[in-house]
Amino acid sequence: MSVIWYECKVKYRKTHETGEQKVTTDTYLLDAVSYTEAESRITEEMKAYTNEDFRIMNIKVANFSEVHPFENSDRWFKSKVSLVALDEESGKERKTNIYLLVQANDVKEAFENTTKAMESTMGDYSIPAITESPILDVFPYFTGEEEQLEKFGVVENAEASEEMNVEGEI
Incomplete structure (x- = not known):
């Protein structure tokens, strides 16, 4: 089964370097097996980024090989x-x-x-x-260090x- 990448656009209030807060829409990439899993994963990832409320504006399949x-x-x-x-x-x-x-x-x-x-x-x-x-950040799916090495082939x-x-x- 091939990796399916999803682009997720998320709207949230972001604090900039100046301390000013602005509502922004940022794009993130993650792999998932379905739109439902992509929505669940981006929700979990965004909880780590912001304490503010956020809205998932769009999720679409990305065409990255x-x-x-x-x-x-x-x-x-x-x-x-x-x-x-x-x-x-x-x-x-x-x-x-x-x-x-x-x-x-x-x-x-x-x-x-x-x-x-x-x-x-x-x-x-x-x-x-x-x-x-x-895309601001990529969230590949990792289940553990050993599986990561096997599945994703870390190379120096x-x-x-x-x-x-x-x-x-x-």
Whole structure:
């Protein structure tokens, strides 16, 4: 069973650095097996963020194939990756687009992190677009340390920061 990611928009009163309180709508990403579980999980996660009342404004299925967090990064970027394959019947190249959510500090770093995430890919690919995502935080489902390692494949990258490749089977 593949991981299904849900984008959840939540409206709540947020205290800014200046001490001023404003009502904002923020977007969060989490994995769940259904809309009902997504609603339950975002409710639990938001209780940790705010003591104020909040409203879940929208929940929708996100089209991310993989999510790649990187340490020391504070923003999320949506990377469009075109996988190139040769159609044996027609002899023409076929492109299939997938979308990755990659954590980085800017677009250049998002491109580099997308390239790192695609290192194990055997086929050809290109990265035609990278855009900043409105997603503030990602809440993957973890049941425990051992299961986390088995299910999500924690890998050390060259800078000795942990990269979690959140894809595949659960």
